[in-house]
Amino acid sequence: MRKAMPQRLYTASDLLDGFNPFDDLGFTLTRDFATFRQFSVDGGPIPKSMKVRTTQADHDSAIADALKRFLSEVRRPLLGIMGGHAAKRNGQAFADIARLAWELAQEGYLIVTGGGPGVMEAAHVGVAFSKNDAGDLDKALVRLAKYPDYGSLDDLFEPDGTVKDSKRGDVIKARDWLGAALEVRSTAPSIMPLSVAIPTWLYGAEPTMPFATHYAKYFQNSLREEALVNNSRAGIIYGQGGGGTMREVFQDVERNYYANCAKDFTPMIFYDKGGYWRTGATYGGTRVKTFGIKLDDVIPTVLKFGICARLNLDDAGLQRYLDKIIFSEDLAVIKQVLAKNSDAAQQNLSYALQAEPTKIASLRMNRV
Numbered sequence: 001m002r003k004a005m006p007q008r009l010y011t012a013s014d015l016l017d018g019f020n021p022f023d024d025l026g027f028t029l030t031r032d033f034a035t036f037r038q039f040s041v042d043g044g045p046i047p048k049s050m051k052v053r054t055t056q057a058d059h060d061s062a063i064a065d066a067l068k069r070f071l072s073e074v075r076r077p078l079l080g081i082m083g084g085h086a087a088k089r090n091g092q093a094f095a096d097i098a099r100l101a102w103e104l105a106q107e108g109y110l111i112v113t114g115g116g117p118g119v120m121e122a123a124h125v126g127v128a129f130s131k132n133d134a135g136d137l138d139k140a141l142v143r144l145a146k147y148p149d150y151g152s153l154d155d156l157f158e159p160d161g162t163v164k165d166s167k168r169g170d171v172i173k174a175r176d177w178l179g180a181a182l183e184v185r186s187t188a189p190s191i192m193p194l195s196v197a198i199p200t201w202l203y204g205a206e207p208t209m210p211f212a213t214h215y216a217k218y219f220q221n222s223l224r225e226e227a228l229v230n231n232s233r234a235g236i237i238y239g240q241g242g243g244g245t246m247r248e249v250f251q252d253v254e255r256n257y258y259a260n261c262a263k264d265f266t267p268m269i270f271y272d273k274g275g276y277w278r279t280g281a282t283y284g285g286t287r288v289k290t291f292g293i294k295l296d297d298v299i300p301t302v303l304k305f306g307i308c309a310r311l312n313l314d315d316a317g318l319q320r321y322l323d324k325i326i327f328s329e330d331l332a333v334i335k336q337v338l339a340k341n342s343d344a345a346q347q348n349l350s351y352a353l354q355a356e357p358t359k360i361a362s363l364r365m366n367r368v
């Protein structure tokens with residue numbers, strides 16, 4: 001485990017220092033991967049000693065403070081884009097999110113993601129090229145699509161932390177995936193538009209995508225999830241995802257469940273171009289034939305219950321909450337919902353940065 005505490009947020013160069021595109025194991029030579037390797041040897045999510053636990057906690061506290069300082073300086077509405085790591089670069093879902101982020105970055109939003117591959121990488125690619133015309137983004141997507149995924153990187157290590165011989169092919173695939181990303185990044189503006197990634201070494205086997213300008217990387221995933229959901233004051237857009245995305249969806253549901261006024265209810269936007277969130281999966285026996293997780297009934301139903309059980313509202317008052325839950329691919333509708341929430345988002349972000357969380361109604365989760 002590295003002893004030095006970070007004094008600022010990481011950059012892609014910090015994390016990917018040591019990468020060698022000419023070495024079969026070049027992906028594993030990065031500073032980022034070295035930290036993940038040690039994290040795994042030290043017990044992963046269950047630190048093997050108090051010393052390890054304390055060192056990780058000190059690091060994560062320093063990162064949290066660096067993130068707070070960064071957001072205090074930038075002071076832009078923070079818009080979360082969440083989604084699964086499995087979305088391939090040559091798939092429609094990846095391109096759709098990249099183009100959506102390209103549009104929204106031009107509206108002044110500071111895009112934040114969980115910092116992984118898939119939907120998360122796509123969002124940062126869109127931001128990286130948001131000062132260029134759409135043709136440059138399309139060219140970047142074509143280049144990335146030649147290396148659509150990074151192989152299977154689960155169960156990488158022997159007990160001593162060395163990479164298993166059986167995983168060598170996947171590690172080479174990850175090297176090529178990362179090499180393609182770095183090549184595409186070199187075609188983006190030298191000073192890229194700001195975006196923030198908040199990843200974790202819990203998923204450190206996944207290669208770090210290089211398209212964010214700032215990385216708040218944590219050891220503890222629970223702290224990272226809180227940072228993601230609670231800092232996304234402008235709202236959260238959900239692209240296609242699985243279990244991790246569902247966790248974030250319902251963390252967001254909990255926060256909004258306790259909003260005492262409509263301005264403190266943050267938009268939940270299910271970006272549904274392929275119908276993923278509005279159509280249940282279909283099966284052939286036990287095999288999934290078409291993918292989807294139908295949430296367009298359950299999310300509004302749960303939140304309507306939470307609001308009506310606590311507050312005495314008329315129909316118009318209730319609708320002001322429900323209008324912030326949308327399942328849509330319509331860019332104009334998405335922009336309109338986000339714009340209506342922008343003033344409240346900035347106010348709540350200011351309260352958080354000034355260490356006045358009691359002024360943020362949705363953080364006073366009085367469970368009734």
